[in-house]
Amino acid sequence: AQRVTQPEKLLSVFKGAPVELKCNYSYSGSPELFWYVQYSRQRLQLLLRHISRESIKGFTADLNKGETSFHLKKPFAQEEDSAMYYCALSASGGGNKLTFGTGTQLKVEL
Amino acid sequence: DGGITQSPKYLFRKEGQNVTLSCEQNLNHDAMYWYRQDPGQGLRLIYYSQIVNDFQKGDIAEGYSVSREKKESFPLTVTSAQKNPTAFYLCASEADWANGYTFGSGTRLTVV
Numbered sequence: 192a193q194r195v196t197q198p199e200k201l202l203s204v205f206k207g208a209p210v211e212l213k214c215n216y217s218y219s220g221s222p223e224l225f226w227y228v229q230y231s232r233q234r235l236q237l238l239l240r241h242i243s244r245e246s247i248k249g250f251t252a253d254l255n256k257g258e259t260s261f262h263l264k265k266p267f268a269q270e271e272d273s274a275m276y277y278c279a280l281s282a283s284g285g286g287n288k289l290t291f292g293t294g295t296q297l298k299v300e301l
Numbered sequence: 302d303g304g305i306t307q308s309p310k311y312l313f314r315k316e317g318q319n320v321t322l323s324c325e326q327n328l329n330h331d332a333m334y335w336y337r338q339d340p341g342q343g344l345r346l347i348y349y350s351q352i353v354n355d356f357q358k359g360d361i362a363e364g365y366s367v368s369r370e371k372k373e374s375f376p377l378t379v380t381s382a383q384k385n386p387t388a389f390y391l392c393a394s395e396a397d398w399a400n401g402y403t404f405g406s407g408t409r410l411t412v413v
């Protein structure tokens with residue numbers, strides 16, 4: 192069975208500092224990885240997918256199969272980045288159902 | 302305005318009673334999902350449906366039941382067999398893998 196681990200419950204950084212939200216996964220096949228975000232008083236929403244290799248709101252994430260990681264990074268944190276971030280995995284042939292990590296609360300301080 | 306609607310927002314249930322949570326979408330999405338969210342545990346999959354009249358158990362299906370009689374609707378029943386039903390329940394739908402899930406605003410169920 193697949194598993195997603197987000198080791199940090201809370202990450203606090205200063206505005207303008209680099210951000211890295213860690214995500215490690217356990218899965219024997221070829222996974223599809225996602226980052227979802229929930230801003231205060233808003234619904235959970237897709238931030239980015241590894242396969243698209245895109246940058247959204249300045250965030251990027253690279254799939255490292257050797258380290259089984261999919262860390263989310265941003266070079267300069269902004270106050271509006273404060274939110275709950277979830278890493279999620281879809282197993283190949285898994286019918287698109289997602290396995291989520293426990294989430295990391297990012298707090299950007301002024 | 303397309304979207305996914307969960308109702309009610311808050312629900313209180315007495316022990317031993319079944320309760321049904323509503324999830325409706327007008328996005329014409331084929332797949333729908335139910336997750337349970339508990340503090341410190343992230344989201345755990347209860348049931349999912351990829352097409353009308355078909356659904357599969359997720360990781361924590363015991364004590365829950367669903368139906369998918371219409372494409373737009375995927376109600377979740379929390380039965381008296383669910384030992385710890387107090388939680389926040391999220392419904393999601395998906396058109397295709399590339400665009401990810403669209404989530405509802407959730408229902409908070411409290412057993413009193």
